Amino acid sequence: MKALLLGAGYATRLYPLTKDRPKPLLPVAGIPILTRIAEKLFGVKELDGIYVVTNHRFAAHYYNWLRDYQAQRALPVPIEIFDDLTTSPDDRLGAIGDIQFVVKNAKVDDDLVAIAGDNLIEFSMADFVAAARPKGTTVCLKDLKSTKLVSLYGAVTVDANGKLTDFEEKPPRPKTTLVSIGVYHFAKRHLPLFAEFLASGTGKDAPGYYLQWLHRKIDVFGHVIDGDWYDIGDIDSYNQANEMMMKRMA
Numbered sequence: 049m050k051a052l053l054l055g056a057g058y059a060t061r062l063y064p065l066t067k068d069r070p071k072p073l074l075p076v077a078g079i080p081i082l083t084r085i086a087e088k089l090f091g092v093k094e095l096d097g098i099y100v101v102t103n104h105r106f107a108a109h110y111y112n113w114l115r116d117y118q119a120q121r122a123l124p125v126p127i128e129i130f131d132d133l134t135t136s137p138d139d140r141l142g143a144i145g146d147i148q149f150v151v152k153n154a155k156v157d158d159d160l161v162a163i164a165g166d167n168l169i170e171f172s173m174a175d176f177v178a179a180a181r182p183k184g185t186t187v188c189l190k191d192l193k194s195t196k197l198v199s200l201y202g203a204v205t206v207d208a209n210g211k212l213t214d215f216e217e218k219p220p221r222p223k224t225t226l227v228s229i230g231v232y233h234f235a236k237r238h239l240p241l242f243a244e245f246l247a248s249g250t251g252k253d254a255p256g257y258y259l260q261w262l263h264r265k266i267d268v269f270g271h272v273i274d275g276d277w278y279d280i281g282d283i284d285s286y287n288q289a290n291e292m293m294m295k296r297m298a
Contacts, residue, residue: 100114176271203226
């Protein structure tokens with residue numbers, strides 16, 4: 049199994065914090081978000097490789113992060129950086145474009161876990177993978193318990209067996225309290241569908257639109273996680289996450 053951390057965005061909503069460095073490398077309680085995600089992935093026993101995709105503008109930041117990380121500890125799983133060679137929000141490949149870029153250039157021929165690089169995940173990735181692998185392509189879900197905040201995310205409806213029956217990106221009137229949190233398990237047999245989706249011209253950026261398309265072609269399952277998760281989308285959410293983790297470490 050391989051994992052891909054998506055870090056090629058420009059995070060303009062977090063300016064000036066991200067004007068000169070990528071959002072996944074922002075420190076939360078002194079530890080970069082990307083390091084926190086990697087440490088969670090190291091607990092997945094099936095994992096034998098981690099890829100990080102970056103744009104060209106921030107590539108040096110990721111290479112420096114990896115150099116320093118390797119100097120601090122022996123990494124149980126090798127990490128490789130992929131530069132998608134884009135330089136601005138105008139020519140970015142988008143999340144789905146970046147997944148396909150790595151699948152093609154790394155010659156991925158295995159199940160793939162993809163994670164948005166701005167996720168602060170305080171739950172077991174090993175548990176998610178254990179639940180997802182027997183099902184195939186699976187979306188990690190969080191129950192927000194209320195529809196109030198669902199319109200900020202991708203709203204997911206599942207049947208009694210956990211299979212997705214509907215996916216709506218940022219719905220104005222949510223019909224569910226379940227949201228997709230930017231953590232995915234893609235079965236090896238389904239990896240060619242990224243190229244098919246991109247060729248269709250449907251879109252290339254928000255994974256939610258890919259899932260809207262995908263669940264109509266194949267069975268896609270949802271897995272509701274226990275444990276905390278924080279989406280760092282703007283300065284307020286970043287400050288809140290940082291404060292919360294500082295208190296936990298105190």
